[in-house]
Amino acid sequence: MTARDVTASNGGNNGHAQSRVDLALIAEMIAPNVRVLDVGCGDGELLALLARTKNVDGRGIELSQEGVNACVSRGLSVVQGDADTDLRTYPDDAFDYVILSQTIQATRNPREVLQQMKRIGRRAVVSFPNFGNWRVRLQLLCSGRMPVTRTLGHAWYDTPNIHLCTVRDFVALCEEVDFNIDDAVSVSGNRARRVGRPGRIDNLLAEDAVLLLSRK
Numbered sequence: 001m002t003a004r005d006v007t008a009s010n011g012g013n014n015g016h017a018q019s020r021v022d023l024a025l026i027a028e029m030i031a032p033n034v035r036v037l038d039v040g041c042g043d044g045e046l047l048a049l050l051a052r053t054k055n056v057d058g059r060g061i062e063l064s065q066e067g068v069n070a071c072v073s074r075g076l077s078v079v080q081g082d083a084d085t086d087l088r089t090y091p092d093d094a095f096d097y098v099i100l101s102q103t104i105q106a107t108r109n110p111r112e113v114l115q116q117m118k119r120i121g122r123r124a125v126v127s128f129p130n131f132g133n134w135r136v137r138l139q140l141l142c143s144g145r146m147p148v149t150r151t152l153g154h155a156w157y158d159t160p161n162i163h164l165c166t167v168r169d170f171v172a173l174c175e176e177v178d179f180n181i182d183d184a185v186s187v188s189g190n191r192a193r194r195v196g197r198p199g200r201i202d203n204l205l206a207e208d209a210v211l212l213l214s215r216k
Contacts (some may be wrong), residue, residue: 001048003114003201005174012083015100020045020102020106021187021190021192021208022075022101022102022127022187022208022210023045023046023049023101024049025127025187025192026046026099026101026125026127026183027046027049027050027053027209029098029125029210029212030050030053030054030056030097030099030125031096031097032054032055032056033054033055033056033057033065034056034057034095034096034097034148035055035056035057035059035094035095035097036050036056036057036059036096036097036098036099036179037058037059037060037061037090037094037096037097037098037099037105037120038050038059038060038061038064038099038101038119038122039060039061039083039098039099039100039113040061040062040081040083040088040100040101040102040106041061041067041076041078041101042062042067042070042104043067043069043070043071044060044067044070044074044076044078045072046077046099047052047060047071047074047076048074048076051076053121058076058077059076059077059078059124059166060076060077060079061078061079061080061081061083061086061087062078062079062080062081063080063082063083064080065080068080070213074181078162082104083100083103083107083113084107084109084112084113085110087113087116087117087120088116088117088118090120091118091120091172092119092120093121093122094120094121095120095121095122096122096123097121097122097123097124097125098117098120098121098123098124098125098165099124099125099126099184100113100124100125100126100127101125101126101127102127102128102129102208103128104126104128104163104165104170105129105161105162105163105164105165106130106160106161106162107162107163108162108163110163110165110173111173111176111177114126114173114174114177114179115177118177118178118179118213118215122214122215123182123212123213123214124179124212124213124214125131125210125211125212126170126210126211126213127207127208127210127211128165128170129151129152129164129207130151130162130166130167130203130206130207130208130209131152131165131166131169132166132167132168132169132203132204132206133149133151133204133205133206133207134204134205135147135149135207136149136152149207149210150207151207152164160187166203167186167198167202167206167209168198168200170209170211171197171198172210174213178215178216179213179214179215179216180213180214180215180216181197181198181211181212181213182212182213182214183196183211183212184196184197184198184209184210184211184212185209185210185211186198186202186205186209187206187207187208187209187210188205188206188207188208189207192210198211
C-alpha cells in the first residue's frame with residue numbers, strides 16, 4: 001500500500017491525554033455491521049464512535065469501575081474484567097474484531113493477550129505508544145533517565161505501562177503469534193501516515209502505531 005497522510009478527529013478513550021488520533025484511525029479499520037470487543041475500553045469513547053458511525057454490535061471489557069460506570073451511562077454493554085485473565089472465558093470466533101487500544105503495554109502478559117485476541121476474534125486492531133521514537137531515545141541518551149513524553153506521560157515509579165515496546169518489537173511479536181499485518185498507521189502528533197507494514201523509519205518517527213491484524 002502506498003503511504004499517504006491521513007487526517008483523524010479527536011478522541012478520548014483509555015490512553016494518554018493527547019487528542020487520541022488513534023480512535024478515528026481504528027474506526028476507519030472496522031467494517032460496518034460487525035461484532036466488536038473493545039478490551040480495556042475506558043470510558044467507552046471508541047465503542048460509542050463505532051456504534052454511531054459503523055452500526056457495530058459492540059461489547060467492552062474494562063478493569064476500572066469508574067470506566068465501567070462511564071460506559072453504562074452511555075448505554076454501552078461493558079463488563080468489568082482483566083485482559084490478562086478474563087479473555088480466556090470468551091468462546092472461539094466470538095467477534096469479528098477485537099480491539100486493544102493503548103492497553104497492551106499495561107498488560108502483564110502481552111503475548112498471551114494477543115493469542116487470546118486471535119482466538120476469539122477473526123481480526124484484531126492494536127494501538128500502542130512507540131518506545132523507539134526518536135524523542136524517547138534522545139531523552140534517554142541525554143539525561144540517562146526514563147523518558148517522559150506526551151505519549152508516555154508518567155514517571156517510571158507511577159506508570160501503568162509495565163511492558164513498553166518499540167514498533168519493531170511489536171512486529172516481531174505478531175510474527176511469533178502468527179498474526180498477519182494487514183494495515184498499519186504511524187502517528188506523530190496529529191499527523192498520521194498509512195504505511196502498510198511498519199519499517200525502520202516508522203520505528204524512529206512514530207509516537208504511536210495502529211495496526212490491523214488477521215490470522216495467518
